[in-house]
Amino acid sequence: MTRVVVIGAGATGLFTALDLTMRGVEITLVERGDLGSGTSGKFHGMLHSGARYAVNDPQAAKECVQESKIMAEIAPHAVEDTGGLFVALNEQESAFGDRLMKGLESVGAERRELKPSEVLREEPHLNPSLTRAIWVHDRVVRGYDLLTSVALTAFKNGAKILTFTEVKGFTEKGVKVKDLASGQSYELTADHVVNAAGPWTFKLAELAGEKEVEVMPTAGTMAVFNGRVVNAVINRMRPPSDGDILVPYGEVTISGTTAKVIDDPDQVEADEEEVELLRRESSSLVPILEGRKIVRTYASVRPLVKQPGSDGRSATRDFVIRSSYRITSVVGGKLTTSRLVGEKAADVVASNLGVRGESRTSVTPLMSPEDGVELISKSLGEEMRWLVNSRKGGVDEERYSVVFPFALSMALRRASREG
Ligand SMILES: Cc1cc2nc3c(=O)[nH]c(=O)nc-3n(C[C@H](O)[C@H](O)[C@H](O)COP(=O)(O)OP(=O)(O)OC[C@H]3O[C@@H](n4cnc5c(N)ncnc54)[C@H](O)[C@@H]3O)c2cc1C
Numbered sequence: 001m002t003r004v005v006v007i008g009a010g011a012t013g014l015f016t017a018l019d020l021t022m023r024g025v026e027i028t029l030v031e032r033g034d035l036g037s038g039t040s041g042k043f044h045g046m047l048h049s050g051a052r053y054a055v056n057d058p059q060a061a062k063e064c065v066q067e068s069k070i071m072a073e074i075a076p077h078a079v080e081d082t083g084g085l086f087v088a089l090n091e092q093e094s095a096f097g098d099r100l101m102k103g104l105e106s107v108g109a110e111r112r113e114l115k116p117s118e119v120l121r122e123e124p125h126l127n128p129s130l131t132r133a134i135w136v137h138d139r140v141v142r143g144y145d146l147l148t149s150v151a152l153t154a155f156k157n158g159a160k161i162l163t164f165t166e167v168k169g170f171t172e173k174g175v176k177v178k179d180l181a182s183g184q185s186y187e188l189t190a191d192h193v194v195n196a197a198g199p200w201t202f203k204l205a206e207l208a209g210e211k212e213v214e215v216m217p218t219a220g221t222m223a224v225f226n227g228r229v230v231n232a233v234i235n236r237m238r239p240p241s242d243g244d245i246l247v248p249y250g251e252v253t254i255s256g257t258t259a260k261v262i263d264d265p266d267q268v269e270a271d272e273e274e275v276e277l278l279r280r281e282s283s284s285l286v287p288i289l290e291g292r293k294i295v296r297t298y299a300s301v302r303p304l305v306k307q308p309g310s311d312g313r314s315a316t317r318d319f320v321i322r323s324s325y326r327i328t329s330v331v332g333g334k335l336t337t338s339r340l341v342g343e344k345a346a347d348v349v350a351s352n353l354g355v356r357g358e359s360r361t362s363v364t365p366l367m368s369p370e371d372g373v374e375l376i377s378k379s380l381g382e383e384m385r386w387l388v389n390s391r392k393g394g395v396d397e398e399r400y401s402v403v404f405p406f407a408l409s410m411a412l413r414r415a416s417r418e419g
Contacts, residue, residue: 003025003026003028003189003190003191003192004020004025004026004027004028004190004191004192004193004194004349004353005027005028005029005030005174005175005188005190005192005193005194006020006027006028006029006030006193006194006196007029007030007031007167007175007193007194007195007196007197007204008029008031008038008195008196008197008198008200009029009031009033009034009035009036009037009147009151009161009163010036010038010039010040010041010147010196010198010338011036011040011143011146011147011150011335011338012040012196012198012330012333012338012341012342012345013029013031013194013196013197014029014035014147014150014151014154014338014342015150015338015339015341015342015343015361016194016196016330016341016342016345016346016349017029017154017159017161017194017342018150018153018154018157018159018342018361019342019343019345019346019359019360019361020194020346020349020350020355021154021157021158021159022157022359022360022361022364023346023350023355023356023357023358023359024355024357025349025350025353025355026158027154027158027159027160028159028160028162028188028190028416029151029154029159029160029161029162030162030165030166030167030175030177030188031161031162031163031164031165032164032165032166032167032180033163033164034163034164034409035144035147035148035151035161035163035405035409035412036143036144036147038197038198038199038200038300039198039199039300039301039302039303040143040147040198040335040338041143041144041147042222042298042299042300043143043300043335044220044222044245044247044254044256044257045140045141045142045143045247045249045254046138046139046140046141046233046245046247046336047068047071047072047079047138047139047140047141047335047336048064048068048138048334048336049064049065049068049084049109049110049136049137049138049139050062050063050064050065050068050104050107050109051084051086051100051104051109051111051136051137051138051235052064052235052240052245053240053317054100054103054104054106054107054109055096055099055100055102055103055239056239056240056314057316057317057318058103058106058107059316059318060316060317060318060334060337061103061107061109062107062108063318063333063336063337063340064334064336064337065107065108065109066340067336067337067339067340068137068138068139068336070339070362071141071146071336071339072139073365074339074361074362074363074364074365074366075141075145075146075149075365075366075368077145077149077368077369077370078141078142078145078146078149078366078368079139079140079141079142079146080139080140080141080142081139082138082139082140082231082232082233082248083135083136083137083138083139083232083233084135084136084137084138084139084232084233084234084235085114085119085123085133085134085135085136085232085233085234085235086100086133086134086136086235086236086237087119087126087127087130087132087133087234087235087236087237087285088130088131088132088133088237088238089127089129089130089131089236089237089284089285090131091131092238093131093132093236093237093238094131094132094237096237096238096239097132097134097237100134100237101113101134104134104136109136109137110135110136110137111134111135111136112134112135113132113133113134113135114133114134114135115133116130116131116132116133118133119133122231122232123230123231123232123234125229125230125286125287125288126230126234126285126286127284127285127286127287132237133237134237135232136235138232138233138235139233140233140247140248140249141335141336142249142250143335144402144405145368145369145405146335146366147405148369148372148404148405148408148409149366149367149368149369150366151408151409151412152366152367152369152371152372152375152408152412153364153366153367155375155412155415155416156367160416160419161412161413161416162177162179162413162416162417163409163412163413164179164180164181164413165177165178165179165180166178166180167204167207168185168207169207170193170207170208170209170327171187173187173189173190174187174188174189174190174193175187175188175190175193191353192326192327192328192349192352192353193208193326193327193328194327194328194329194330194345194349195208195213195327195328195329195330196329196330196345198265198301198303199215199217199265199301199302199303200265200266201213201215201303201329201330201331202214202215202217204329205327205329208327210324210327210329213322213329213331214305214306214307214320214331215303215304215305215306215331216261216304216305216306216307216310216312216315217261217262217263217264217265217301217302217303217304218259218260218261218262218301218302218304218312218315219258219259219260219261219262219265219268219299219300219301219302220256220257220258220259220260220299220300220301220302221256221257221258221270221271221274221275221278221297221298221299222254222255222256222257222270222278222297222298222299223254223255223256223270223275223278223279223282223294223297224252224253224254224255224294224295224296224297224298225252225253225254225255225282225289225292225293225294225295226252226292226293226294226295227251227252227253227292228248228249228250228251228252228253229246229248229253229286229288229289229292230246230248230253230286231248232248233245233246233247233248234246234285234286236281236285240313241313242257242258242259242274242277242278242281243255243256243257243258243277243278243280243281243282244281245257246282246285246286250398252295253286253289255278255279255281255282255289256278257278258271258274258277258278259302259311259312259313260274260312261311261312262301265301268299268300268301269299270297270298270299271299275294275297279294303331303332304316304317304331304332305318305319305320305331305332316332317332317333317334317337318332318333319331319332319333319337319341319344320332321341321344321345321348323348323349323352325352328345328348328349328352330345339361339362342361343359343361343362346359347359369404369405369408370404372404372407372408372411372412373385373388373389373404375408375411375412375415376388376407376408376411378411378415379411379414379415379418380407380410380411380414384407384411387403387407388403388404388407391403
């Protein structure tokens with residue numbers, strides 16, 4: 001068997017690991033935190049229809065059109081089909097709607113012009129002076145549910161998932177890692193290494209002595225408002241800009257985001273001025289947000305592809321894959337397109353290593369975290385299974401459903417270490 005180490009349990013690393021393990025490659029995935037402890041666990045929660053990028057970034061938009069449908073099919077338990085709206089608040093924004101409609105048509109995205117009165121019936125909290133509205137097929141994706149599903153499916157196909165295990169260096173034969181829980185350091189041998197460390201990809205490339213990998217770490221702040229004040233994802237009808245999207249996520253509404261290029265992805269926190277900007281922009285779309293409590297804020301870093309002359313807004317949301325004989329590095333994409341990025345990375349690795357077989361991730365349903373209940377009881381004990389199951393049917397069932405992914409992540413780590 002060919003052995004490959006994948007670095008990073010974000011959406012990109014997990015889908016790459018799943019794809020390769022389904023082609024018969026022996027995979028060990030190493031992640032210094034928990035599943036999704038990087039950007040994939042701190043994103044905006046949106047499964048992009050492609051509409052947001054249809055005017056300025058058509059290749060990324062086409063990928064979103066294709067991948068949002070696939071993700072909704074393979075992981076229905078992690079996706080909520082809310083739909084999305086582009087909303088104009090003045091004549092200039094209404095005029096942008098013409099470019100948007102053309103862009104949506106050219107990338108093949110679903111679209112429908114709606115009357116403001118129709119929209120206000122469905123979304124009573126929207127600013128009543130809206131001047132134009134276009135329906136698009138945005139959805140909401142629960143990040144942690146998706147990531148644990150990909151990890152479980154990869155594990156069931158033979159991959160080892162070693163969370164809380166940090167790559168500290170590269171050796172002739174593989175990587176040097178440290179188990180952060182036990183403090184133990186050891187070497188993992190591999191025929192090839194996939195560097196899917198998101199905004200940290202350039203740091204791993206430096207560690208490996210590889211030539212520079214072109215990442216532009218771009219931070220974004222999000223503000224979580226109390227209450228679900230909209231039913232669909234609401235986008236401002238203008239080119240991508242700060243504070244232009246509201247996402248209904250469970251019982252809250254997430255406002256975002258901003259885009260600031262930074263040097264160090266380990267030094268990022270929600271910026272107070274940006275939070276104020278998010279409140280201003282959000283309340284012009286939904287006036288009741290002006291006085292609404294912000295329950296928390298968070299920030300994370302996009303691993304954007306660095307291109308001459310581009311900034312955090314104009315940089316493409318497409319991806320690149322760089323490969324040498326021993327390392328393949330993956331940069332860019334969106335959580336929405338992570339399955340496709342994983343497929344393309346796996347194609348490159350498979351062709352480097354002479355592994356035959358094609359990607360099947362677009363047609364393979366992912367297991368849901370609840371399908372992992374047996375694994376949970378096997379590796380964490382019967383008591384854990386009782387605990388997880390005892391939350392069903394109670395007043396807090398939805399809130400405690402999160403126990404499942406946590407227990408599963410722990411079970412995967414334990415089973416992978418023992419196996
Ligand atoms: C503010 C913001 C909002 C966003 N909103 C959306 C959205 O709504 N919809 C959407 O589709 N996309 C969104 N994105 C983009 C999307 O979140 C990212 O493109 C995607 O999550 C990147 O996934 P990744 O796996 O490449 O990186 P990550 O998720 O960051 O994964 C990389 C992993 O590598 C690990 N790692 C780093 N160094 C080491 C090491 N030495 N050893 C072991 N492990 C290591 C990290 O801990 C991390 O878990 C958003 C991004 C940002 C910043």
